[in-house]
Amino acid sequence: MGLWLGRETDEGYQTPTIHRLLTPTVSGNVLNGVGETEDRPATPVYHRLDRWGPWSWVNITFILKQLWDVGPGGQFWYTLRDFLNKFREPRRSQVIAERAIDQSAAVWTEQLRERIRSRGLADDVGIARLHRGMYFDGEVPDDAAMPRTIIVLLRRMNYDNMSATLEKQAWWRTPFWRRKWVRSNREVMKTYTNVFDAAVELAAWIRSQGHAAEGIGGAPGSKINILRSAIEAGMGELGKHGSIIHPVYGSAVRFAVVLTDLPLMEDDPADFGADDFCQRCRICETACPPSAISSEKQTVRGIEKWYVNFDRCVPYFNDTNGCGICITACPWSRPGVAEKLVLKMARRRSRRSKKT
Numbered sequence: 001m002g003l004w005l006g007r008e009t010d011e012g013y014q015t016p017t018i019h020r021l022l023t024p025t026v027s028g029n030v031l032n033g034v035g036e037t038e039d040r041p042a043t044p045v046y047h048r049l050d051r052w053g054p055w056s057w058v059n060i061t062f063i064l065k066q067l068w069d070v071g072p073g074g075q076f077w078y079t080l081r082d083f084l085n086k087f088r089e090p091r092r093s094q095v096i097a098e099r100a101i102d103q104s105a106a107v108w109t110e111q112l113r114e115r116i117r118s119r120g121l122a123d124d125v126g127i128a129r130l131h132r133g134m135y136f137d138g139e140v141p142d143d144a145a146m147p148r149t150i151i152v153l154l155r156r157m158n159y160d161n162m163s164a165t166l167e168k169q170a171w172w173r174t175p176f177w178r179r180k181w182v183r184s185n186r187e188v189m190k191t192y193t194n195v196f197d198a199a200v201e202l203a204a205w206i207r208s209q210g211h212a213a214e215g216i217g218g219a220p221g222s223k224i225n226i227l228r229s230a231i232e233a234g235m236g237e238l239g240k241h242g243s244i245i246h247p248v249y250g251s252a253v254r255f256a257v258v259l260t261d262l263p264l265m266e267d268d269p270a271d272f273g274a275d276d277f278c279q280r281c282r283i284c285e286t287a288c289p290p291s292a293i294s295s296e297k298q299t300v301r302g303i304e305k306w307y308v309n310f311d312r313c314v315p316y317f318n319d320t321n322g323c324g325i326c327i328t329a330c331p332w333s334r335p336g337v338a339e340k341l342v343l344k345m346a347r348r349r350s351r352r353s354k355k356t
Contacts, residue, residue: 004044006319013290014317029312033301040301041137042225045310088344100210105263112151112264115205121198122153123249126233126267130259134232139223148225149266151258152233155195156249159335161187165324166287185321186330190217191254197255206260213260226255234267237274240309241284241293241326245274247342250333251326273345274332278306284326290316293326 006016031043042099092351103111109127116122130150132140140146164183186235196217217224227244230236236244243251247270285293292312297304308326332338 013316019315032310036301038302041135044136096207097210105265108262109265123156124154126152126235127264128233128266134225134229147259147261149260149264150229152230152235153195153198153256154235155191157187157191157252159252162252162328166329183267184324188322195254195256198206199258203258206262211262213258216257218255224257230255234270236270238306240278240306243327245332247272248338250338251330252333271288272342284329287325287329
């Protein structure tokens with residue numbers, strides 16, 4: 001094993017020494033609540049730069065490694081923007097039009113979706129009732145201060161750029177401007193940045209209508225549990241790889257959210273057969289170099305669900321500047337495949353119902 005880089009060996013992936021030295025004694029799986037039988041807000045592992053946590057040194061090392069390996073177009077630039085926006089957005093969120101426009105939830109929802117379509121802010125949008133479980137621990141506001149609604153915006157990523165994660169390459173020996181991994185990393189960071197900018201723009205429009213709104217990015221260190229929020233807003237199902245599977249774009253997607261007091265029609269959680277598909281599929285499981293993906297669901301904070309072993313995943317994730325192998329290998333992520341799989345799973349369910 002190297003000081004800065006891990007290695008894939010016959011015995012499996014070996015964590016780099018720097019990660020082993022900086023990893024805290026508390027397991028990421030323990031922080032995530034594996035085995036807990038009660039629901040609670042998730043504990044942040046990758047903290048914001050303005051909040052310190054047990055895994056913060058690992059996070060900082062990841063950011064610096066990104067700057068070295070990928071250049072300024074990767075995680076470093078996004079993290080800097082995110083840090084600065086933590087100070088910019090709260091000030092902007094106070095600027096609300098004096099006169100609040102009063103309309104029904106149905107009218108507001110139609111206008112909101114039209115605004116998103118006309119401005120090209122997102123490839124899909126979901127709406128849910130905001131509650132305490134959608135926040136990370138330490139970020140939950142008082143009930144009186146909690147907005148009523150969460151709007152989840154989705155942007156798809158370019159699959160050709162993401163597919164670089166599947167190409168074997170001695171990337172640590174190659175200049176960063178020639179590394180194939182750079183394409184996928186910058187695609188992720190670009191999409192994160194674009195969808196966050198879209199959330200900020202949408203929040204500004206809502207405030208111009210006289211209603212409070214705040215745009216929040218998906219990473220790093222968001223105060224909102226984006227994964228849980230997106231699932232409850234009907235944006236997809238949780239896949240075996242621990243990421244959302246969207247019925248059109250698969251898992252090659254990124255999210256941002258808007259918190260608002262605007263009355264909106266809420267979406268139902270999605271159920272199109274992805275969970276059933278994952279129970280039979282092992283593609284992401286076998287593609288994962290550190291063997292972090294389990295073939296069985298686990299109880300996490302009171303919910304039985306797919307869970308990725310944090311302590312195995314994160315060292316490799318950091319080592320490869322974001323990885324992304326599992327979501328790219330996922331059959332649902334390939335362009336044009338997800339919608340066919342939705343139809344396939346619907347036919348399978350139909351056959352089962354006829355038998356019963």
